[in-house]
């Protein structure tokens with residue numbers, strides 16, 4: 001009798017074990033329905049070098065756009081024109097991702113031309129892969145283009161949504177501009193937007209189903225005992 005109950009409750013623990021590791025989206029400003037790419041939710045496994053050690057790659061996974069310098073991400077200028085810059089990271093548990101918000105900035109001097117190089121550090125395109133699959137490609141600018149007219153005063157927000165995917169490994173790739181000498185792309189924030197897989201019951205529904213089946217099994221044992 002006791003052995004039977006122990007065996008029958010095993011799937012209950014299994015079910016709860018599968019539902020336990022979750023990544024809760026933060027209520028990040030501007031990120032509806034919630035940001036899955038938070039420093040508390042992810043590990044960064046690789047990234048292209050930053051401009052200097054005063055910058056921190058984790059600043060693009062925060063809860064705000066940060067201050068101008070430091071407080072956001074600037075990749076190295078040393079890779080030259082049209083270079084690509086990548087950040088590889090994984091969430092602590094698989095997440096269902098349905099889109100993103102990306103905030104970028106450049107070092108534009110359009111209008112004043114004090115440096116003679118408008119639009120430095122702006123990215124011309126962005127791609128995101130989830131578990132090795134390309135889920136989004138965004139063309140941001142023509143080469144040589146600029147986001148804003150004043151240095152550091154404005155940013156662009158790029159949003160995309162796609163068929164939600166369950167994944168835990170992500171690669172964000174930025175392609176830089178061809179305006180030198182400050183080539184390193186400048187990233188303020190990358191928010192991962194939570195999605196819902198079609199036809200998949202909520203974890204709470206699964207738990208209730210497992211509990212119900214366990215209860216049914218126990219009542220059958222009691223009847224037969």
Ligand SMILES: [Ca+2]
Nearest residue numbers: 035062063191
């Ligand atoms: Ca964020």
